Amino acid sequence: MKKIIEVLPDGAALTVRSLDLILDKLHSAIQERGAFTIALSGGSTPKPLYEAIARQNLPWDKIHVFWGDERYVPSDHPDSNFRMAGEAWLNQVNLPASNIHPMPTEQADPATSAHLYEQELQDFFKTAPGEFPAFDLILLGMGDDGHTASLFPHTDALQVCDRLITVGNKDGQPRITFTVPLINQARCVLFVVAGANKRPALAQIFAPTGDDLAYPSRLIQPQAELWWLLDQPAGQDLHSL
Numbered sequence: 001m002k003k004i005i006e007v008l009p010d011g012a013a014l015t016v017r018s019l020d021l022i023l024d025k026l027h028s029a030i031q032e033r034g035a036f037t038i039a040l041s042g043g044s045t046p047k048p049l050y051e052a053i054a055r056q057n058l059p060w061d062k063i064h065v066f067w068g069d070e071r072y073v074p075s076d077h078p079d080s081n082f083r084m085a086g087e088a089w090l091n092q093v094n095l096p097a098s099n100i101h102p103m104p105t106e107q108a109d110p111a112t113s114a115h116l117y118e119q120e121l122q123d124f125f126k127t128a129p130g131e132f133p134a135f136d137l138i139l140l141g142m143g144d145d146g147h148t149a150s151l152f153p154h155t156d157a158l159q160v161c162d163r164l165i166t167v168g169n170k171d172g173q174p175r176i177t178f179t180v181p182l183i184n185q186a187r188c189v190l191f192v193v194a195g196a197n198k199r200p201a202l203a204q205i206f207a208p209t210g211d212d213l214a215y216p217s218r219l220i221q222p223q224a225e226l227w228w229l230l231d232q233p234a235g236q237d238l239h240s241l
């Protein structure tokens with residue numbers, strides 16, 4: 001595994017650097033395989049990045065957008081990661097509707113939605129049950145408790161190793177999430193983290209030893225590339241790494 005950590009001076013620089021990296025992976029994937037598959041993170045940090053992507057002139061028909069996790073709310077709910085990415089990026093460009101793969105959240109049972117999305121991934125990547133497809137890039141954020149995607153501390157989702165998609169749990173609220181092994185299969189995993197409130201968790205995550213179940217981002221160790229792009233307030237203690 002190739003692991004790169006970069007600390008950028010501010011949010012604007014973090015957005016520019018993140019965009020550069022994504023565009024580099026996008027053009028390489030399209031050149032090598034004719035398409036680019038990306039899984040998006042939610043929350044607030046990636047919104048400026050999605051707005052920056054929307055301003056690019058890209059071969060949208062070759063780009064396939066998935067989500068690494070989703071809150072279990074309707075797609076038009078203010079908390080929906082799908083809605084945020086649509087408003088910031090996807091509604092602004094000519095990306096074919098068939099290239100946009102939101103996590104279903106309308107099923108009564110979240111487990112049914114998890115199974116449906118797993119089936120959608122298997123159909124898209126033409127993988128067999130139990131086989132983990134390799135996304136070109138999985139974009140991740142990190143909470144101040146060290147969670148990523150919807151893999152929260154000390155939850156059952158952290159232990160799921162035989163599925164692509166599972167049901168996460170935040171304070172009793174269901175989420176749909178990629179599993180650790182699916183994330184670790186990616187060609188490139190990119191964490192984009194901002195804010196001083198993330199510093200304590202980052203110290204735990206970058207410590208040589210620690211409690212993986214307490215800080216789930218420690219579990220993200222892809223076979224290929226792992227990038228951490230941090231703004232100064234989040235990453236100022238990590239320069240020495």
Ligand code: 6PG
Nearest residue numbers: 042043044045141142143148149
């Ligand atoms: C979500 C995300 C989650 C997010 C972190 C950081 O659905 O909320 O996927 O993993 O990346 O909670 O969120 P912020 O960027 O808002 O700090």
